[in-house]
Amino acid sequence: MNPISETRFSSPVLDWFKVVFYVVVCRRRPSRYLWWKALGFRIVGALGIYERKHMSFLSSVLPADGAFIDVGAHYGVYTRFLLRRAAEAGIVYAFEPHPEVFRSLERQFADRSNCRLFRVALSSQRRRDLSLQTPKLRGVVPEPALAYLAPSDDEASSKVEVAGLDDFASVMNRLDFIKVDVEGGELEFLAGATQTVGRHRPLILFECADLEAKYEAIEAYASGLSYRLCGLDERGRLKPVSPQDTLSSDANFYLVPAEHAVLRS
16 A cells, blocks of 8 residues: 555656646646546557557456456556456446546446446455545646555545455455556455455456565465466466566566466466
């Protein structure tokens, strides 16, 4: 639940473009900037260029009509992709705590009968003492993609509902896949999802910008549940992740059940 450095994966040119766009086009209005961001993500999702390597891999391994979870759904690129895989017989559960971003998800998916939306931050357990902190890119642009949970004693701060995935076990009869993007809270999320993961054995895709610092803890979690820590190589094929691989330019990794067919292919 601590902010993490995105330096290794950020582009200074893109960062400064966002600053100029926010100041000149959006006139420093956060709501206008977030509207443009939502539109941008809709476009890159529709064009199939967002995390193309991972989308291609998942298209080859996720079951049709499956049950999927999008944790840290943001503007819904993965949610929309997973809904296409789920089709009419499957279901997608999307979790997003940021209020403005969540409203964008509601506008896109609230009328979908097989999509359930939760304005909840998933962590290790239910808590009432945390707020969602939204950093400002270059000290100027509010960037909800980097929002993180932090303790707050400020009564005026925006508190957020925090729970563990295990708290939602009663609504899930099946689970095939979890995508996790929680800005540094990966270990806390996994701790709060242990029973669900152990029961359903889903494939898990998680973003982790500082895996070198968390490698031993995540590897221990994986081993305890008979999972394998993996990544994708340059050709989009699954491969085991060693400590030497943690500085990869790709911050997305997989936890794969040892019995999963993809490990035998």
